[in-house]
Amino acid sequence: MNTPVLAVRELQESDIEAIVNYWLTADAAYLEGMGVELSKIPGRSAWIHMLKTQVHTPLKEKQSYCLIWTLNGKAVGHSNTNKIIFGQEAYMHLHIWEADIRRQGLGSSFLKLTIPHFFQNLQLKTLFCEPYALNPAPNKTLQKVGFQLLQEYTTTPGWINFEQPVKLWQMSLERFRQVEQLWALENQPSVSAR
Numbered sequence: 001m002n003t004p005v006l007a008v009r010e011l012q013e014s015d016i017e018a019i020v021n022y023w024l025t026a027d028a029a030y031l032e033g034m035g036v037e038l039s040k041i042p043g044r045s046a047w048i049h050m051l052k053t054q055v056h057t058p059l060k061e062k063q064s065y066c067l068i069w070t071l072n073g074k075a076v077g078h079s080n081t082n083k084i085i086f087g088q089e090a091y092m093h094l095h096i097w098e099a100d101i102r103r104q105g106l107g108s109s110f111l112k113l114t115i116p117h118f119f120q121n122l123q124l125k126t127l128f129c130e131p132y133a134l135n136p137a138p139n140k141t142l143q144k145v146g147f148q149l150l151q152e153y154t155t156t157p158g159w160i161n162f163e164q165p166v167k168l169w170q171m172s173l174e175r176f177r178q179v180e181q182l183w184a185l186e187n188q189p190s191v192s193a194r
Contacts, residue, residue: 004106069113103137126171
């Protein structure tokens with residue numbers, strides 16, 4: 001069996017249709033399980049306009065910065081940040097578009113490729129993630145890659161969400177530098193003694 005090839009790259013205009021389709025064709029139960037208020041999801045033209053605007057906005061002025069996740073050269077998901085204070089902090093979101101590749105452990109591998117881009121390109125001191133507390137997948141993934149749980153509280157975390165309990169996870173720049181070294185060690189081939 002071949003090892004899957006995972007990569008990340010910045011959002012391009014050619015990716016917009018796939019992101020829009022993800023939001024507009026996803027199963028309602030799946031979206032609600034992420035904390036999405038279905039009535040707040042915008043229509044196709046609004047999504048396209050919003051994403052095109054972000055593609056063409058200079059990095060330091062972006063309201064949302066998006067990276068595309070590819071598996072064996074095919075775009076299969078994305079991670080974006082919003083609530084960006086350039087040079088300070090941002091809030092991260094993670095989405096695997098295709099149901100058949102979810103729950104395979106790819107999320108943590110994609111995050112290990114994604115997080116360095118967010119810290120470097122947005123010059124962050126802190127990266128946050130605030131997933132729905134009742135959605136176990138992102139919470140387990142964040143813990144696995146080294147985020148620290150700060151607190152759990154009730155809020156409406158985003159413009160397409162309903163009020164919900166969330167878990168606030170944090171990774172500081174210092175913490176990122178520590179876990180990045182651990183990730184590198186995990187990827188080194190093991191040496192057996194003779």
